[in-house]
Every structure is written in structure tokens, then in C-alpha cells.
Amino acid sequence: MDYSKFDIADFIADDNFVAWVKNGENAGHWESVVRNYPEQRTAILQARTIIQAASQLPAFGLKGEVDAAIWQNIREKMDEPQRQVRNLRPWYMAAAVLVLLVASAIMWFTMNKTDHSVYHELVAKAATRKNAFAECINEGKKPETVSLPDGSSVVLQPGARISYSTCLAGKCPRQVYLSGAAFFEVKRNIEPFVVYANEMVINVLGTSFMVSAYDEDTLVSVAVKTGKIAIAIQPKENDARVNLSAHQQAVLTRSNHALDVLPMNIAAPALPTVTALYSFVFADAPADSVFNLLEKAYGVQINYDKTLMAGCRLTASLDDEPLKEKLKLICQALEATCTIEGDKITVTTKGCHQ
Template structure:
């Protein structure tokens, strides 16, 4: 092999040269010292090639494709960076070609060796052909499903589903990332969202799912209706999917479930800022506390637990139309000299009572 005629690309593609850079031996060191003593004019290009190779991980080089594939990659790179035929690439362009081909090789090895994500595993196991929508923009993207349900797909998110739900016993959607679902009600054909570790089952409702691949949690938040959530690894998962009733952890409006990937644990709670499901005026004059709490429960779909006998004589006058829920509760608790806390997605009121 006549290394005297090699240029930068030739050295980068040469297996013996790469082996010397990454795993030198006394024999290879001696060979290349002799070569450079004989051809000192090659010192600069050899140094350049070694610097480029050392800028990438050794594992990438160990997994290089064969020489024919490498040559095709170089050809493609040359065609992209060279607008017209020239006799010789100047040094800066040759560096660009080298960096580009190394990037191609690195991506090739990464794709070859990386494990598929849970999303990819799920869609590979699907029993029907799927259509995928990917939001690569910086704005939410609306996706309309075959049953006229809609999905507000957030940036950097992907969703897959069948082109037609007609011949299936259930509607199945696969998600990675974040999306808001508004599901068309159809009790005869339940709707399932598979988001990494969690399965969300609904009949007709609206809810958020946040399942970023790199995140520590998968979160389901309900806006309207009810959903049931369970882990794919649950021993009863198949039975819960087949049952027409909602099983698993059932979530109502303004409730959420967070699945911790590190601890493999589910936690049910209220969302950070509950919103009214059924807006009301929230204007009260000498109204019993029981009536006020009852209207809050109806408006937000949240259970409020308190001692009805203890607070039975409490009357309040309040205008609470503009305040968020937790601010409403704080104001009410001041009026009855009490306090509230959130326990297991419920609001618990504690107070001394009224005379």
C-alpha cells in the first residue's frame, strides 16, 4: 500500500491507520515513525487525520462500516459540499468533508447499537399498520383521528394510530412526548393511549399526557370526564383493558397521576391549578358553608371533606368569582378560622366550628 500518495480522506478511511491511532503497538509505532521519516511532507496531513479521529469516541471507530460503505458516504459528502467539479479541495473544505463523514459514521454506529425506545417497541408490536404524526415545529399541532377525536400534539412529540378504527374493538393510540386529547365518546369502543410505562383508558373525555422520553415522570391530567390509568407491567393489565368498566387508578377532573420512573411508583393528586368544569358565579350572602363547599365540588369536580355537624351553623358572605380555587379556599378558611390541605386528590377542611 502506497501511503505516500494518501490524502486526508484516505488516511481516515484506512483501517490500519485508524488502528494505530486508537490502539498503537510498538510495531505500528515503529512503522509510522519510519514512514514519516521517509516522507516528512506527510507529517501535517497525518497530524490532521489523527486529530480528527481522536475527536470522536473509540467505540465509533470499532464499529465502522465496511470500506465500500465508507466510500459511498465520502462521495455523498463531497457532492453536498462541492457545488462544481474542482481539481483539488482546499484544506478547510477537506476538514469539512472529514468532519461530515465522521458525523455520518457516528450516527450510523449510534443507530446500529442503541436500544429502541419504549414507544418504538410498542408500535413495532402493534397488530395493525400505523400512521405516525411528528411535530417538529415550535408550535402545537392539531391531529384529527379517524373517529374525529382530536390531539393537540406538542413540539418534539410523536403519535401513532391506525388509519381506520372501524374494524377494531378498541381505539389505540401510541404517544411519546406531550399531548392534549379530546376524545369522541363511544362506550362500545374504548379509547386507549399507550405512553411508555402507562396505559390510559377512556370512553370520552379530555386530558393531558406528558411522557417525555428523557423525563423522570409520566403524567396524566384530566380536564373533563374520567379516565383510568394503569401500568403496562401490571399483572391485571390485560383484564383491565378488556373490561368495559374503568379500573386501575380512576382520575376525575382536575386530578392527575404521576408515575415515577426511578421509583416505579404511582401518585394521585390534584393538578397545580384546578379549573372549573362547570363555571358558576360564586357569589354568596349569608350562605351556609355546606352550600358553598357543595357548589365548589360541583364546579371543580373535586371532593371536599369536612365535618358537616361542626360547621353546620357557619354562614359566610363572599364574592369568589375571580380567584383561583386554592385562593377561594384560603379566603373561606379565614372566615371559619380553619385551614385546608390536599390529601389523595381530595380537599380536607379543618376548623373549630361556629357558634
């Protein structure tokens, strides 16, 4: 079934989805849906929240201003012209009203509350006046590249977010907090680079790796493309670290902190197939194929004169380099100039020497 066009109401009206939320039935199917439709994570999470809240709804009414506000919210939503309810069975109509009531109540009582996900708790604990953090969120439907102040790059998958220290280029620790899936290419530096992904803490010096750590998932996965990383599990601060090398991956079960190390040829649950599997080793490769790969891997747009660069070819090994460093080396090799403005890159050249 194609879930790409489902909205919250569609998930709530799906018997199999409700059975999964309430009883854990057919969990493998729905976990694969979450992985295969990352743009639907928000709708799935909200639908789950509403179903769980509805199943625990107490048998008493709301009063006063709260009651009036909730019912006004219900009336407004029932009047929406695009609301697709004509195909619902009669009992779904009643369920829709209950869902709206529960959703409105949840929104009413939680709109001013702090998000208590592991991600937000860690960021709030780490942020101080001397160590402030900036946040980037990928709200689109394709990968989005974030260049960190220290020169490292992070490719955020749809729905993912990171918070990072704004003094990464200074003396403070290179710390990044992740919620969602992202591919990291870390610039080599004598200062350690640390990624906090739910209960998993990843320590690196310079390497590339993929992490998947969504708030609602039961697993945290990491796969190493190049270099080495060391994994620790919090709050087990005194436990020995687990080291991973290139082509190894690890899966953390969050409920019991069990960590399994696997070779890369075994599919790791919850780990998307993205930049981590791309090879940036080029042997006499045409310039257009190099730029096409970069656009696909990093979600950027590269503008260049195809006629002038028709004879340009590249031989280089760039797997260990962040995006900016890749572009710098590519443009040097092709006798070109690269200008970066957000996700748009302009390459100018007079042509390559044959």
C-alpha cells in the first residue's frame, strides 16, 4: 500500500495501524513503513499519540473555558472544505469526533509544555551562556546538507534535526545532538567530535558515518563508512566503549541498552540507504557525473557551464572529506572556482586543459 498520501485521519481510520499502536500487532510492517516514508513520520507519530490518548480518555467531561475552546476547535475542523469523511464508515464518523476532542485536549494542555524527548533534554542540559547551540531542521522531502563551523558536514534526512555548538570553531567541545537520520563527514582535528544520538554517544576524530536516532524508534543505528568511531551508552558512563571500524555497524536496543555489532553486508534496522553507501572515489570521471553524484548525495544544486566542462575529467579519492572540502579539491583539480550560497553551488571555469 502507498502511504505517501496518508494524513493523520487516514492512519487513525486504518484498523491495522490502530492494532499496531494498541497491541503491537504486525510491528515489522509498520516499522518498515516508518523507515520507507520518512516524510510521514510526523503524521504517524501524531496519529499514534491521539490513538493512545483516546484509549486512556477518562469518563468525565471538561468544563468552562477549556470545554468551550475544545468544541470551537472541533467545529472549525468539521467545517474544513477539504476534509475527506464521505468514505468513512458510520462508526468512523463518531470516532473522528472523539479523535478531534482528544487531539484538541492534548493540544490545549501541552501547547506550553517543554518537549521531553531525549534530544531536547540533552540539548537543554548542555546549553549554557558559554556553550550556546544552534538548531537546523530538515522540513523538506529530500536530504539537506548542513555545514558546521568547524568544516564538517551533516546530511540531514527528511524530518531530522541537529543542534550544534556555535563555537565549534573555537575552544569549546565539538558537540552535535541528533534527532532523526543523518550522515556525518567529520573534518580531522585534534579535538574530538561527539554526536549524541538518543542514548548512544559517538566519539570520532575524523571519519564518515551514518546515524539513525528518531525519538519514536526503539532502535538507534550507526554505520561507519570510513575511519573509526567509539560508541558509549548513556547513562552507562563507566562502561567500556565499543570501537567500530570502516564497514561495521552497530544497533542499540534502547529498552535494555543492548548493543549489537554487525558487518555492513547485514541490513541494520532503521538505517536508511543514503549518502553512506555512495562512493566518492573517481577514476577519470567526467565532470558532469561527479556533479550529479554530489547533487544526489547532498541535496544541493550545482550550476556550471556544461559546454566549457565537457572535456573535464577527475581522478581523486574523496570519501573522507566533508562537502566543502570535496568541492575545494574538485575545483582545484578542474581549474575552476566554486561559490557556495546555501544549497546552491556555482562552478565557474574557462575550460580544462586537454
